Amino acid sequence: MKNTLYILLFIFGASVQLFSQETLLSPLNNTVNEQLINSETSKMSWFMLQDTLKIQIGTIQTQIQKEKEKIYIITTVSMKQSPTKWIDSTIVENKTFKPIYHSSFNQQRDMILEFGEKITGYYLDKQTDKKTEILEKEDKPFFDSNFYPQLIRLLPLKNGYSNTISIFDYNPNSKIGVITATIKNTEETSINFNGKKTQVWKVETTDDISDNTAIMNYFIDKSTRKILKQEIDFGGRIMLMELVE
Template identity: 50%
Template structure:
Protein backbone atom coordinates (compact mmCIF):
# COMPACT_ATOMS: atom_id res chain seq x y z
CA UNK A 1 0.00 0.00 0.00
CA UNK A 2 2.83 2.40 0.90
CA UNK A 3 4.53 1.83 -2.49
CA UNK A 4 1.21 2.44 -4.24
CA UNK A 5 0.75 5.75 -2.39
CA UNK A 6 4.29 6.87 -3.26
CA UNK A 7 3.70 6.08 -6.94
CA UNK A 8 0.37 7.89 -6.83
CA UNK A 9 1.97 10.98 -5.31
CA UNK A 10 4.76 10.94 -7.89
CA UNK A 11 2.25 10.51 -10.70
CA UNK A 12 0.16 13.40 -9.39
CA UNK A 13 3.23 15.63 -9.11
CA UNK A 14 4.14 14.92 -12.73
CA UNK A 15 0.59 15.56 -13.83
CA UNK A 16 0.47 18.98 -12.19
CA UNK A 17 3.97 19.85 -13.48
CA UNK A 18 2.72 19.36 -17.02
CA UNK A 19 -0.14 21.81 -16.43
CA UNK A 20 2.16 24.83 -16.74
CA UNK A 21 3.30 25.97 -20.19
CA UNK A 22 6.49 28.00 -20.64
CA UNK A 23 9.11 28.62 -23.35
CA UNK A 24 11.12 25.67 -22.06
CA UNK A 25 8.41 23.08 -22.71
CA UNK A 26 6.15 24.63 -25.35
CA UNK A 27 5.60 22.69 -28.57
CA UNK A 28 4.27 24.84 -31.39
CA UNK A 29 2.46 23.90 -34.59
CA UNK A 30 5.09 25.87 -36.50
CA UNK A 31 3.61 25.17 -39.93
CA UNK A 32 0.88 27.72 -39.13
CA UNK A 33 3.32 30.52 -38.26
CA UNK A 34 3.73 32.74 -41.31
CA UNK A 35 3.67 36.38 -42.40
CA UNK A 36 0.11 37.71 -42.44
CA UNK A 37 -2.08 40.75 -41.91
CA UNK A 38 -5.60 40.33 -40.56
CA UNK A 39 -8.38 42.84 -40.00
CA UNK A 40 -11.27 42.74 -37.57
CA UNK A 41 -14.11 44.89 -36.32
CA UNK A 42 -14.63 45.43 -32.60
CA UNK A 43 -18.22 45.63 -31.36
CA UNK A 44 -19.90 46.28 -28.04
CA UNK A 45 -23.01 44.18 -27.48
CA UNK A 46 -26.11 45.66 -25.91
CA UNK A 47 -29.01 43.24 -25.85
CA UNK A 48 -29.51 42.09 -29.43
CA UNK A 49 -27.60 45.08 -30.83
CA UNK A 50 -23.95 45.27 -31.89
CA UNK A 51 -22.39 48.73 -31.84
CA UNK A 52 -19.09 49.18 -33.67
CA UNK A 53 -16.48 50.76 -31.42
CA UNK A 54 -13.29 50.22 -33.40
CA UNK A 55 -11.15 48.32 -35.86
CA UNK A 56 -8.23 46.00 -35.16
CA UNK A 57 -5.33 45.18 -37.50
CA UNK A 58 -2.90 42.43 -36.54
CA UNK A 59 0.38 41.91 -38.39
CA UNK A 60 2.62 38.89 -37.95
CA UNK A 61 6.03 38.98 -39.56
CA UNK A 62 9.18 36.88 -39.32
CA UNK A 63 12.02 39.34 -38.88
CA UNK A 64 14.54 36.60 -39.55
CA UNK A 65 14.67 32.88 -38.91
CA UNK A 66 14.83 33.47 -35.17
CA UNK A 67 12.42 36.33 -34.41
CA UNK A 68 8.69 36.97 -34.86
CA UNK A 69 7.01 40.39 -34.72
CA UNK A 70 3.39 40.65 -33.59
CA UNK A 71 1.96 44.14 -34.10
CA UNK A 72 -1.59 45.15 -33.19
CA UNK A 73 -3.11 48.48 -34.21
CA UNK A 74 -6.48 49.49 -32.74
CA UNK A 75 -8.39 52.45 -34.13
CA UNK A 76 -11.20 53.51 -31.80
CA UNK A 77 -14.18 55.29 -33.33
CA UNK A 78 -14.23 57.83 -30.47
CA UNK A 79 -10.59 58.75 -31.02
CA UNK A 80 -10.02 58.85 -34.80
CA UNK A 81 -6.44 59.36 -35.92
CA UNK A 82 -5.00 58.25 -32.55
CA UNK A 83 -4.49 54.49 -32.81
CA UNK A 84 -3.34 52.18 -30.03
CA UNK A 85 -0.23 50.34 -31.19
CA UNK A 86 1.29 47.32 -29.47
CA UNK A 87 4.40 45.63 -30.87
CA UNK A 88 5.90 42.46 -29.46
CA UNK A 89 9.04 40.67 -30.56
CA UNK A 90 9.43 37.00 -29.57
CA UNK A 91 11.68 34.11 -30.45
CA UNK A 92 9.84 32.24 -33.19
CA UNK A 93 10.76 28.77 -31.92
CA UNK A 94 9.25 29.10 -28.44
CA UNK A 95 7.75 32.62 -28.03
CA UNK A 96 10.45 33.60 -25.54
CA UNK A 97 9.84 37.36 -25.17
CA UNK A 98 12.43 39.83 -26.42
CA UNK A 99 10.70 43.23 -26.61
CA UNK A 100 7.29 44.85 -26.10
CA UNK A 101 6.21 48.42 -26.77
CA UNK A 102 2.74 49.87 -26.23
CA UNK A 103 1.52 53.34 -27.16
CA UNK A 104 -2.01 54.64 -26.57
CA UNK A 105 -3.91 57.67 -25.28
CA UNK A 106 -3.37 56.72 -21.64
CA UNK A 107 0.25 55.58 -21.50
CA UNK A 108 3.45 54.68 -23.28
CA UNK A 109 5.41 51.60 -22.27
CA UNK A 110 8.59 49.90 -23.45
CA UNK A 111 9.88 46.58 -22.12
CA UNK A 112 13.13 44.82 -22.93
CA UNK A 113 13.23 41.20 -21.79
CA UNK A 114 16.15 39.14 -20.64
CA UNK A 115 15.97 35.68 -19.11
CA UNK A 116 15.96 36.93 -15.51
CA UNK A 117 14.68 40.49 -15.76
CA UNK A 118 12.61 43.07 -17.63
CA UNK A 119 13.74 46.67 -18.06
CA UNK A 120 12.21 49.75 -19.68
CA UNK A 121 9.78 52.51 -18.74
CA UNK A 122 6.09 53.27 -18.19
CA UNK A 123 4.76 56.80 -18.84
CA UNK A 124 1.33 57.74 -17.49
CA UNK A 125 0.21 60.47 -19.90
CA UNK A 126 -2.41 61.93 -17.55
CA UNK A 127 -0.06 62.52 -14.64
CA UNK A 128 3.13 62.63 -16.75
CA UNK A 129 4.67 60.28 -14.19
CA UNK A 130 7.38 58.10 -15.70
CA UNK A 131 8.40 54.90 -13.96
CA UNK A 132 11.69 53.20 -14.77
CA UNK A 133 11.18 49.45 -14.95
CA UNK A 134 13.76 47.01 -13.62
CA UNK A 135 11.96 43.84 -12.55
CA UNK A 136 13.80 40.67 -11.56
CA UNK A 137 12.20 37.46 -12.81
CA UNK A 138 12.87 34.04 -11.33
CA UNK A 139 10.77 31.83 -13.59
CA UNK A 140 10.21 31.16 -17.29
CA UNK A 141 7.44 33.27 -18.82
CA UNK A 142 5.76 34.70 -21.90
CA UNK A 143 4.90 38.36 -22.56
CA UNK A 144 1.30 39.25 -21.69
CA UNK A 145 0.85 40.79 -25.14
CA UNK A 146 2.04 37.71 -27.02
CA UNK A 147 0.12 34.93 -25.30
CA UNK A 148 -3.12 35.53 -27.27
CA UNK A 149 -1.05 34.97 -30.42
CA UNK A 150 0.65 31.96 -28.88
CA UNK A 151 -2.71 30.23 -28.32
CA UNK A 152 -3.29 29.91 -32.07
CA UNK A 153 -0.17 27.83 -32.56
CA UNK A 154 -0.49 25.38 -29.68
CA UNK A 155 -1.33 21.69 -30.30
CA UNK A 156 -4.99 22.27 -29.48
CA UNK A 157 -7.30 19.34 -28.77
CA UNK A 158 -10.61 18.67 -27.04
CA UNK A 159 -10.66 19.48 -23.32
CA UNK A 160 -7.13 20.92 -23.40
CA UNK A 161 -6.40 23.19 -20.41
CA UNK A 162 -3.21 24.74 -19.11
CA UNK A 163 -1.68 27.56 -17.05
CA UNK A 164 0.58 30.09 -18.78
CA UNK A 165 2.98 32.35 -16.82
CA UNK A 166 2.99 35.84 -18.34
CA UNK A 167 4.84 39.06 -17.52
CA UNK A 168 2.62 42.13 -17.20
CA UNK A 169 3.41 45.62 -15.95
CA UNK A 170 0.78 47.97 -14.54
CA UNK A 171 1.95 50.32 -11.76
CA UNK A 172 -1.62 50.77 -10.48
CA UNK A 173 -2.37 47.02 -10.41
CA UNK A 174 -0.07 44.05 -10.87
CA UNK A 175 3.58 43.92 -11.85
CA UNK A 176 5.66 40.89 -12.68
CA UNK A 177 4.85 37.32 -13.60
CA UNK A 178 1.20 36.35 -13.21
CA UNK A 179 -0.85 33.67 -14.93
CA UNK A 180 -3.12 33.28 -17.92
CA UNK A 181 -5.32 30.22 -18.29
CA UNK A 182 -6.69 28.17 -21.15
CA UNK A 183 -9.71 26.85 -19.30
CA UNK A 184 -11.28 24.69 -21.97
CA UNK A 185 -11.03 23.77 -25.65
CA UNK A 186 -13.90 22.33 -27.67
CA UNK A 187 -14.60 21.60 -31.33
CA UNK A 188 -17.30 23.57 -33.09
CA UNK A 189 -18.43 25.28 -36.27
CA UNK A 190 -18.46 28.95 -37.20
CA UNK A 191 -19.42 30.37 -40.60
CA UNK A 192 -19.32 26.86 -42.09
CA UNK A 193 -15.76 26.32 -40.85
CA UNK A 194 -14.52 23.79 -38.34
CA UNK A 195 -13.06 25.67 -35.38
CA UNK A 196 -11.40 25.26 -32.04
CA UNK A 197 -13.39 27.13 -29.39
CA UNK A 198 -10.82 28.21 -26.78
CA UNK A 199 -11.97 29.74 -23.49
CA UNK A 200 -9.31 31.83 -21.71
CA UNK A 201 -8.88 34.17 -18.78
CA UNK A 202 -5.97 35.68 -16.81
CA UNK A 203 -4.94 37.27 -13.55
CA UNK A 204 -4.61 40.75 -15.10
CA UNK A 205 -8.28 41.32 -14.24
CA UNK A 206 -8.40 38.71 -11.46
CA UNK A 207 -9.99 36.21 -13.87
CA UNK A 208 -13.05 38.46 -14.20
CA UNK A 209 -12.59 38.84 -17.97
CA UNK A 210 -13.18 35.77 -20.15
CA UNK A 211 -12.15 35.74 -23.81
CA UNK A 212 -13.33 32.92 -26.06
CA UNK A 213 -11.49 32.45 -29.36
CA UNK A 214 -12.97 30.80 -32.45
CA UNK A 215 -9.93 29.50 -34.35
CA UNK A 216 -10.10 27.96 -37.83
CA UNK A 217 -8.69 24.43 -37.52
CA UNK A 218 -7.24 24.40 -41.04
CA UNK A 219 -5.45 27.78 -40.96
CA UNK A 220 -5.39 28.78 -37.26
CA UNK A 221 -6.93 32.12 -38.23
CA UNK A 222 -8.85 33.77 -35.39
CA UNK A 223 -12.34 34.21 -36.84
CA UNK A 224 -13.97 35.70 -33.76
CA UNK A 225 -13.33 36.65 -30.15
CA UNK A 226 -16.10 36.89 -27.59
CA UNK A 227 -15.20 39.05 -24.58
CA UNK A 228 -17.11 38.98 -21.29
CA UNK A 229 -15.61 41.65 -19.06
CA UNK A 230 -17.54 41.31 -15.83
CA UNK A 231 -20.88 41.34 -17.62
CA UNK A 232 -19.89 43.82 -20.31
CA UNK A 233 -19.96 41.87 -23.55
CA UNK A 234 -17.94 42.62 -26.67
CA UNK A 235 -17.03 40.75 -29.83
CA UNK A 236 -14.18 41.08 -32.33
CA UNK A 237 -14.98 39.60 -35.75
CA UNK A 238 -12.53 38.98 -38.58
CA UNK A 239 -13.23 40.70 -41.89
CA UNK A 240 -11.63 40.23 -45.30
Protein backbone atom coordinates in the same frame (compact mmCIF):
# COMPACT_ATOMS: atom_id res chain seq x y z
CA MET B 1 7.22 7.86 13.10
CA LYS B 2 5.44 11.23 13.16
CA ASN B 3 8.61 13.04 12.01
CA THR B 4 9.04 10.55 9.18
CA LEU B 5 5.44 11.17 8.12
CA TYR B 6 5.97 14.95 8.12
CA ILE B 7 9.12 14.56 6.02
CA LEU B 8 7.29 12.37 3.50
CA LEU B 9 4.41 14.84 3.31
CA PHE B 10 6.87 17.70 2.79
CA ILE B 11 8.66 15.82 -0.01
CA PHE B 12 5.34 14.92 -1.64
CA GLY B 13 4.14 18.52 -1.43
CA ALA B 14 7.39 19.85 -2.88
CA SER B 15 7.21 17.28 -5.68
CA VAL B 16 3.65 18.30 -6.55
CA GLN B 17 4.65 21.98 -6.57
CA LEU B 18 7.69 21.28 -8.76
CA PHE B 19 5.59 19.17 -11.10
CA SER B 20 3.04 21.98 -11.41
CA GLN B 21 5.78 24.50 -12.21
CA GLU B 22 7.30 22.22 -14.82
CA THR B 23 3.97 21.56 -16.54
CA LEU B 24 3.13 25.27 -16.75
CA LEU B 25 3.41 26.28 -20.41
CA SER B 26 6.45 28.50 -20.91
CA PRO B 27 9.37 28.93 -23.35
CA LEU B 28 11.09 26.10 -21.43
CA ASN B 29 8.02 23.84 -21.58
CA ASN B 30 6.72 24.56 -25.03
CA THR B 31 4.21 22.39 -26.92
CA VAL B 32 3.60 25.02 -29.60
CA ASN B 33 3.89 24.19 -33.29
CA GLU B 34 5.88 27.13 -34.66
CA GLN B 35 5.08 26.04 -38.24
CA LEU B 36 1.49 27.25 -37.72
CA ILE B 37 2.52 30.90 -37.56
CA ASN B 38 3.60 32.75 -40.71
CA SER B 39 3.95 36.30 -41.96
CA GLU B 40 0.46 37.70 -42.41
CA THR B 41 -1.75 40.77 -41.98
CA SER B 42 -5.24 40.54 -40.56
CA LYS B 43 -7.95 42.97 -39.53
CA MET B 44 -10.77 42.53 -37.04
CA SER B 45 -13.85 44.67 -36.45
CA TRP B 46 -14.46 45.43 -32.78
CA PHE B 47 -18.04 45.58 -31.49
CA MET B 48 -19.85 46.24 -28.24
CA LEU B 49 -23.01 44.16 -27.78
CA GLN B 50 -25.94 45.79 -26.00
CA ASP B 51 -29.08 43.64 -25.85
CA THR B 52 -29.82 43.02 -29.54
CA LEU B 53 -27.61 45.90 -30.74
CA LYS B 54 -24.17 45.33 -32.27
CA ILE B 55 -22.26 48.61 -32.17
CA GLN B 56 -18.88 48.92 -33.88
CA ILE B 57 -16.39 50.80 -31.72
CA GLY B 58 -13.18 50.24 -33.64
CA THR B 59 -10.84 48.00 -35.64
CA ILE B 60 -7.76 45.96 -34.77
CA GLN B 61 -5.06 45.32 -37.38
CA THR B 62 -2.34 42.75 -36.70
CA GLN B 63 0.84 42.42 -38.74
CA ILE B 64 3.03 39.36 -38.21
CA GLN B 65 6.51 39.22 -39.72
CA LYS B 66 8.26 35.89 -39.29
CA GLU B 67 12.00 35.89 -39.83
CA LYS B 68 14.70 33.28 -39.31
CA GLU B 69 15.31 33.99 -35.61
CA LYS B 70 12.58 36.41 -34.56
CA ILE B 71 8.86 37.05 -34.96
CA TYR B 72 7.61 40.64 -35.03
CA ILE B 73 3.98 41.42 -34.19
CA ILE B 74 2.50 44.91 -34.54
CA THR B 75 -1.06 45.53 -33.41
CA THR B 76 -2.81 48.79 -34.28
CA VAL B 77 -6.11 49.61 -32.58
CA SER B 78 -8.24 52.38 -34.10
CA MET B 79 -11.20 53.59 -32.01
CA LYS B 80 -14.09 55.44 -33.64
CA GLN B 81 -14.25 58.01 -30.84
CA SER B 82 -10.50 58.67 -30.72
CA PRO B 83 -8.12 60.27 -33.26
CA THR B 84 -5.15 58.54 -31.59
CA LYS B 85 -4.26 54.95 -32.44
CA TRP B 86 -3.13 52.35 -29.90
CA ILE B 87 0.02 50.65 -31.20
CA ASP B 88 1.59 47.59 -29.57
CA SER B 89 4.80 45.98 -30.85
CA THR B 90 6.07 42.60 -29.71
CA ILE B 91 9.23 40.69 -30.62
CA VAL B 92 9.74 37.04 -29.63
CA GLU B 93 12.22 34.30 -30.48
CA ASN B 94 11.18 32.14 -33.43
CA LYS B 95 11.40 28.67 -31.86
CA THR B 96 10.69 29.14 -28.16
CA PHE B 97 8.62 32.37 -28.37
CA LYS B 98 10.71 33.73 -25.51
CA PRO B 99 10.01 37.48 -25.25
CA ILE B 100 12.59 39.97 -26.46
CA TYR B 101 10.78 43.32 -26.64
CA HIS B 102 7.36 44.86 -26.06
CA SER B 103 6.20 48.44 -26.51
CA SER B 104 2.76 50.01 -26.15
CA PHE B 105 1.74 53.56 -27.01
CA ASN B 106 -1.74 55.04 -26.52
CA GLN B 107 -3.57 58.05 -25.08
CA GLN B 108 -3.28 56.83 -21.48
CA ARG B 109 0.33 55.65 -21.31
CA ASP B 110 3.56 54.79 -23.08
CA MET B 111 5.51 51.67 -22.14
CA ILE B 112 8.65 49.89 -23.29
CA LEU B 113 9.86 46.52 -21.97
CA GLU B 114 13.16 44.90 -22.96
CA PHE B 115 13.61 41.31 -21.84
CA GLY B 116 17.02 39.95 -20.93
CA GLU B 117 18.60 38.81 -17.68
CA LYS B 118 16.51 41.63 -16.25
CA ILE B 119 13.40 43.34 -17.56
CA THR B 120 14.13 46.99 -18.24
CA GLY B 121 12.30 49.92 -19.76
CA TYR B 122 9.87 52.59 -18.64
CA TYR B 123 6.19 53.29 -17.99
CA LEU B 124 4.83 56.80 -18.62
CA ASP B 125 1.39 57.58 -17.21
CA LYS B 126 0.13 60.38 -19.46
CA GLN B 127 -2.70 61.29 -17.08
CA THR B 128 -0.30 62.17 -14.24
CA ASP B 129 2.84 62.70 -16.36
CA LYS B 130 4.64 60.28 -14.03
CA LYS B 131 7.43 58.26 -15.60
CA THR B 132 8.57 55.06 -13.87
CA GLU B 133 11.83 53.37 -14.78
CA ILE B 134 11.36 49.59 -14.96
CA LEU B 135 13.86 47.15 -13.53
CA GLU B 136 12.42 43.72 -12.78
CA LYS B 137 14.11 40.36 -12.31
CA GLU B 138 12.13 37.14 -12.60
CA ASP B 139 13.40 33.62 -11.95
CA LYS B 140 10.52 31.92 -13.78
CA PRO B 141 10.24 31.44 -17.54
CA PHE B 142 7.31 33.22 -19.20
CA PHE B 143 5.72 34.47 -22.40
CA ASP B 144 4.89 38.12 -23.00
CA SER B 145 1.24 38.76 -22.04
CA ASN B 146 0.77 40.54 -25.36
CA PHE B 147 1.76 37.38 -27.25
CA TYR B 148 -0.34 34.73 -25.54
CA PRO B 149 -3.51 35.26 -27.67
CA GLN B 150 -1.35 34.34 -30.69
CA LEU B 151 0.16 31.44 -28.75
CA ILE B 152 -3.25 29.85 -28.16
CA ARG B 153 -3.90 29.18 -31.83
CA LEU B 154 -0.56 27.36 -32.15
CA LEU B 155 -1.20 24.80 -29.39
CA PRO B 156 -2.12 21.11 -29.94
CA LEU B 157 -5.84 21.83 -29.59
CA LYS B 158 -8.34 19.01 -29.16
CA ASN B 159 -11.66 18.43 -27.41
CA GLY B 160 -11.25 18.94 -23.69
CA TYR B 161 -7.79 20.54 -24.01
CA SER B 162 -6.90 22.78 -21.06
CA ASN B 163 -3.67 24.23 -19.77
CA THR B 164 -2.07 27.08 -17.83
CA ILE B 165 0.32 29.56 -19.44
CA SER B 166 3.06 31.51 -17.66
CA ILE B 167 2.97 35.18 -18.75
CA PHE B 168 4.58 38.46 -17.72
CA ASP B 169 2.49 41.61 -17.47
CA TYR B 170 3.35 45.13 -16.36
CA ASN B 171 0.42 47.24 -15.20
CA PRO B 172 0.88 49.51 -12.15
CA ASN B 173 -2.91 49.69 -11.79
CA SER B 174 -3.32 45.91 -11.72
CA LYS B 175 -0.43 43.44 -11.54
CA ILE B 176 3.29 43.43 -12.20
CA GLY B 177 5.29 40.26 -12.72
CA VAL B 178 4.79 36.66 -13.74
CA ILE B 179 1.14 35.64 -13.63
CA THR B 180 -0.93 33.03 -15.47
CA ALA B 181 -3.45 32.72 -18.26
CA THR B 182 -5.70 29.67 -18.17
CA ILE B 183 -7.22 27.69 -21.02
CA LYS B 184 -10.33 26.39 -19.27
CA ASN B 185 -11.73 24.25 -22.07
CA THR B 186 -11.53 23.53 -25.79
CA GLU B 187 -14.28 22.11 -27.96
CA GLU B 188 -14.80 21.46 -31.64
CA THR B 189 -17.82 23.29 -33.02
CA SER B 190 -18.93 25.23 -36.09
CA ILE B 191 -19.83 28.86 -36.74
CA ASN B 192 -21.28 30.80 -39.64
CA PHE B 193 -18.38 32.80 -41.07
CA ASN B 194 -18.89 34.93 -44.18
CA GLY B 195 -22.01 32.91 -44.99
CA LYS B 196 -20.24 29.55 -44.71
CA LYS B 197 -20.36 26.90 -42.01
CA THR B 198 -16.81 26.70 -40.70
CA GLN B 199 -15.32 24.12 -38.32
CA VAL B 200 -13.52 25.80 -35.45
CA TRP B 201 -11.90 25.21 -32.10
CA LYS B 202 -13.73 27.19 -29.42
CA VAL B 203 -11.12 27.92 -26.76
CA GLU B 204 -12.33 29.37 -23.44
CA THR B 205 -9.72 31.33 -21.49
CA THR B 206 -9.25 33.68 -18.57
CA ASP B 207 -6.22 35.29 -16.93
CA ASP B 208 -4.85 36.95 -13.81
CA ILE B 209 -4.77 40.32 -15.59
CA SER B 210 -8.53 40.59 -14.97
CA ASP B 211 -8.36 38.56 -11.74
CA ASN B 212 -9.99 35.82 -13.83
CA THR B 213 -13.24 37.80 -14.00
CA ALA B 214 -13.17 38.25 -17.79
CA ILE B 215 -13.98 35.18 -19.90
CA MET B 216 -12.59 35.12 -23.45
CA ASN B 217 -13.69 32.70 -26.14
CA TYR B 218 -11.51 32.31 -29.23
CA PHE B 219 -13.02 30.73 -32.35
CA ILE B 220 -10.06 29.34 -34.31
CA ASP B 221 -10.37 27.91 -37.81
CA LYS B 222 -9.38 24.23 -37.62
CA SER B 223 -7.67 24.20 -41.00
CA THR B 224 -5.94 27.61 -41.13
CA ARG B 225 -5.60 28.27 -37.36
CA LYS B 226 -6.72 31.86 -37.93
CA ILE B 227 -8.73 33.51 -35.16
CA LEU B 228 -12.07 34.14 -36.87
CA LYS B 229 -13.87 35.55 -33.87
CA GLN B 230 -13.21 36.49 -30.26
CA GLU B 231 -15.83 37.11 -27.56
CA ILE B 232 -15.02 38.80 -24.25
CA ASP B 233 -17.42 38.79 -21.32
CA PHE B 234 -16.61 41.38 -18.63
CA GLY B 235 -19.21 40.45 -16.05
CA GLY B 236 -22.10 40.78 -18.47
CA ARG B 237 -20.59 43.43 -20.74
CA ILE B 238 -19.91 41.66 -24.02
CA MET B 239 -17.38 42.65 -26.65
CA LEU B 240 -16.90 40.90 -29.96
CA MET B 241 -14.06 40.93 -32.49
CA GLU B 242 -14.65 39.46 -35.98
CA LEU B 243 -12.09 38.83 -38.72
CA VAL B 244 -12.54 40.96 -41.83
CA GLU B 245 -11.62 39.17 -45.08
